[in-house]
Amino acid sequence: MNAQVSQLxxxxxxxxxxxxxxxxxxxxxxxxxxxxxxxxxxxxxDQDACSKVADEITARTGQVALGVACHMGxxxxxxxxxxxxxxxxxxxxxxxxxxxxxxxxxxxxxxxxEYLDKLFAVNVxxxxxxxxxxxxxxxxxGQGSVINVxxxxxxxxxxxxxxxxxxxxxxxxxxxxxxxxxxxMGIRVNAISPGPFNSTMMxxxxxxxxxxxxxxxxxxxxxxxxxxxxxxxxxVYLASDASSFVTGEDHVVAGGMLRA
Amino acid sequence: xxxxxxxxxxxxxxxxxxxxxxxxxxxLAFAEAGADVVVASRKAExxxxxxxxxxxxxxxxxxxxxxxxxxxxxxxxVARTVxxxxxxxxxxxxxxxxxxxxxxxxxxxxxxxxxVAVNLKGPLRLSGVxxxxxxDGGSIINISSVASVxxxxxxxxxxxxKAGLNAVTKAAAxxxxxRGIRVNAIICGTFQTDSxxxxxxxxxxxxxxxxxxxxxxxxSADEIxxxxLFLASDASSYMTGALxxxxxxxx
Numbered sequence: 459m460n461a462q463v464s465q466l467x468x469x470x471x472x473x474x475x476x477x478x479x480x481x482x483x484x485x486x487x488x489x490x491x492x493x494x495x496x497x498x499x500x501x502x503x504d505q506d507a508c509s510k511v512a513d514e515i516t517a518r519t520g521q522v523a524l525g526v527a528c529h530m531g532x533x534x535x536x537x538x539x540x541x542x543x544x545x546x547x548x549x550x551x552x553x554x555x556x557x558x559x560x561x562x563x564x565x566x567x568x569x570x571x572e573y574l575d576k577l578f579a580v581n582v583x584x585x586x587x588x589x590x591x592x593x594x595x596x597x598x599x600g601q602g603s604v605i606n607v608x609x610x611x612x613x614x615x616x617x618x619x620x621x622x623x624x625x626x627x628x629x630x631x632x633x634x635x636x637x638x639x640x641x642x643m644g645i646r647v648n649a650i651s652p653g654p655f656n657s658t659m660m661x662x663x664x665x666x667x668x669x670x671x672x673x674x675x676x677x678x679x680x681x682x683x684x685x686x687x688x689x690x691x692x693x694v695y696l697a698s699d700a701s702s703f704v705t706g707e708d709h710v711v712a713g714g715m716l717r718a
Numbered sequence: 719x720x721x722x723x724x725x726x727x728x729x730x731x732x733x734x735x736x737x738x739x740x741x742x743x744x745x746l747a748f749a750e751a752g753a754d755v756v757v758a759s760r761k762a763e764x765x766x767x768x769x770x771x772x773x774x775x776x777x778x779x780x781x782x783x784x785x786x787x788x789x790x791x792x793x794x795x796v797a798r799t800v801x802x803x804x805x806x807x808x809x810x811x812x813x814x815x816x817x818x819x820x821x822x823x824x825x826x827x828x829x830x831x832x833x834v835a836v837n838l839k840g841p842l843r844l845s846g847v848x849x850x851x852x853x854d855g856g857s858i859i860n861i862s863s864v865a866s867v868x869x870x871x872x873x874x875x876x877x878x879x880k881a882g883l884n885a886v887t888k889a890a891a892x893x894x895x896x897r898g899i900r901v902n903a904i905i906c907g908t909f910q911t912d913s914x915x916x917x918x919x920x921x922x923x924x925x926x927x928x929x930x931x932x933x934x935x936x937x938s939a940d941e942i943x944x945x946x947l948f949l950a951s952d953a954s955s956y957m958t959g960a961l962x963x964x965x966x967x968x969x
Contacts, residue, residue: 463750466944467724493721637967641932653956679895684956691722691953700724700944703907703937705967714891714900714959 466700470495473547474697475539475592477530477585478557480507482657483607483689487554490690491697492519496552499543500525522547530557530584531576540591550595552697555585556607558626560659563618563666574621581625586632589647593636597643603697604640604647606633610712612651626651630708637706646705648696653712654683679714722953727752730803731950732795734786734844735813737764739911740861740942744810745779746771747943748950754778756799759813760785778803786813786840787832796847806851808950811841811883812861816876816913830875837879842886845901849890854898859949860887862903864965884961891959900958902949907965909937932967 474491478484479500492498492515500512500523508525515523524546528539543550559580564573589604596602611619612627629649636647654660654674660683663670675683692711695701731748735741736757745755749772757765757772762783772779780802784795799806815836819825845858852858862880869877884903891901908914908927914936918924928936945964948954963969 462940463747463943463947466947490721638932641967642934646933655956679892679958680898680900680956681896687720688956691724691948691951691955692957694722694724695944695948695953698944700948702944703933703941703966704945704962704964705933706969707963707967709957709962710960711954711956713956714888714895716959 467694467698468495469698472496472551473549474552475499475501475543475550476554476556477501480511482659483652483655483686484556486686486689487693489515490693492521494694497522497547501528503527503529531579533587536588536591544595549599550592552603553589553592554605560622565618566620577621578625582628585629589636593640593645596645600644602645605696606649608649608651610651610653610710610715634706641705648704649708650692651708651710652689653678653715656683656685677715678712724947724951724953725752726951729753729807730805731808732756732799732806733810733812734758737761737768740909740939741812742768743939743943744946749775749777751947754803756780756782758782758784758795786844787835789843792840792843793847800851806848808857809844809848810859811844818872825875833875834879838882841883845890849894852899856899857950858901859946860903862905864905864907864969867969888959895958902957902960904945905961905963907968909939911939
């Protein structure tokens with residue numbers, strides 16, 4: 459066992475797809491997984507941004523990184539993404555479904571069909587479809603780890619953020635469903651639900667509510683907002699063999715913010 | 719960016735129930751990760767064997783016989799840790815017992831008191847005593863059980879005690895959070911340990927049990943190591959008050 463301990467969190471030879479990887483938590487996780495030895499497909503809508511971040515990750519970690527543009531809300535674009543990654547790397551071991559959108563606050567009374575459809579397309583349909591396409595690739599080698607990024611708000615529900623928090627709640631349920639469906643294929647599926655991080659999304663929320671970040675930090679047991687790099691440990695733990703008996707579980711990384 | 723290392727260099731860990739099973743696996747893994755380790759359990763001689771294994775890995779180790787169900791023994795265990803190894807960074811409340819009562823009516827006062835003493839009273843007191851010494855960045859890990867969230871008649875007392883431990887986890891996390899001390903629990907499913915093997919009437923029963931676990935198998939004792947190192951180290955710096963299932967997908 460002793461020889462294994464230093465290898466438990468090692469991701470050498472593994473290939474990871476990280477969506478929403480050009481900024482915020484996704485960017486941290488992509489670089490963190492590369493730091494643990496993985497090759498990375500850096501995915502977001504903007505090819506230039508993907509290529510730039512991929513180059514930066516390679517420069518900083520020495521690992522191979524490939525920028526691939528893809529819109530998570532476009533059902534038919536996702537098979538192209540998977541084919542591209544497979545053609546370049548030959549395998550997929552890790553999928554981090556991190557891409558998500560949380561637009562301007564909208565009450566249920568004011569919610570339009572277009573708004574709801576857009577939120578669910580990017581936050582639920584895209585991640586579920588992508589996982590469904592990646593799972594057979596993982597199954598071919600008998601191992602894989604899918605990490606769906608939700609939010610602590612999925613438990614509490616957020617006033618005026620209902621489309622976002624309910625979509626993320628659906629993603630947690632899908633996490634448990636996928637875990638059960640794919641356990642026999644050697645694929646583990648878990649979620650990470652971040653609380654208040656000093657992320658791009660949090661900075662976006664501050665545009666509508668200047669005190670949002672301060673209040674959110676005060677609502678945690680640790681009385682603070684986290685830096686983006688503090689998400690990396692959970693991602694590497696769940697991606698690696700260190701969590702070999704963990705599946706179907708949501709990991710709330712929120713400084714002890716109560717689930718309400 | 720400083721990537722997490724999952725290392726425990728320069729830290730001191732105290733592990734109760736450390737002489738066998740999951741406790742021994744964690745003691746050796748923590749030593750491998752750079753920590754000095756206090757190995758505590760009812761049986762000092764068994765602890766000494768594990769302490770010798772820790773020393774063979776190049777770390778310091780102290781074996782301490784201790785009944786965690788006794789308030790004063792918790793106090794002397796922590797005092798001895800700090801006196802002999804100079805500090806305390808990680809407390810793992812792992813000691814536990816799960817005697818099986820014949821029925822609800824058949825739960826004796828003795829069985830109840832012993833079960834609650836080891837699984838709930840001890841961890842609460844040890845956490846309280848340890849908190850005075852834990853630094854910013856300190857971590858308490860409570861080893862709970864899937865029984866705490868999915869109780870059954872034959873685990874009624876054990877399950878209730880572990881459910882209490884889950885509550886202690888959240889309350890302690892809230893109190894100690896502002897000081898930078900994190901408190902989390904691992905909700906363990908079925909692990910291949912000596913006490914598990916003794917509790918299985920036959921291989922067939924064990925096979926049936928494994929077939930009800932989505933991952934299709936019972937965990938080896940070593941499979942707690944990754945979760946324990948994650949929670950003990952700075953890799954989980956923004957996790958506290960969490961109850962993490964380690965159960966092969968059961969819950």
